[in-house]
Amino acid sequence: MPKVVVACGSGVATSQVVADKVRKMLAARGVDADVVAVEVADLPKALEDADAYVSVVKSEGEDYDVPVFNGVAFLTGMNVESELSRLILALGK
Known part of the structure; x- marks a missing residue:
């Protein structure tokens, strides 16, 4: 199951x-995710086994090994x- 981290x-x-x-939005579209x-x-620890990161705070200059998404859009x-x-x-x- 894919893992999505929100911070x-x-x-x-x-x-x-x-x-x-x-x-809820993923489930409504038939996507099962943790x-x-x-x-x-x-x-850093949470992203070790994550498939995506939804960022609610602005992280200047940070580079992650997973795709990053705009958490404010969901908010x-x-x-x-x-x-x-x-x-x-x-x-x-």
């Missing part, structure tokens, strides 16, 4: 909300369909 500053409120939305919310400090609904489609493609679905 914000504390890993509590915002990332949990976005992770829940991502989980969507986890973490705090930014735990990001606000702006451009969410575009980000969701990109995420689904990245997960190989």
Whole structure:
């Protein structure tokens, strides 16, 4: 099962909300994925076995070994369909 990591500053409120939305939107499209919310400090460890990263916070100059998606789109609904489609493609679905 693919793993999607969602991260914000504390890993509590915002990332949990976005992770829940991502989980529901993927499920509605028949994509089964393990969507986890973490705090930014735990990001390197969480990304070790991840297939995608949904970023709620701006990470300047960071380079990740997985595709990165705009978490604000999932939070606000702006451009969410575009980000969701990109995420689904990245997960190989």
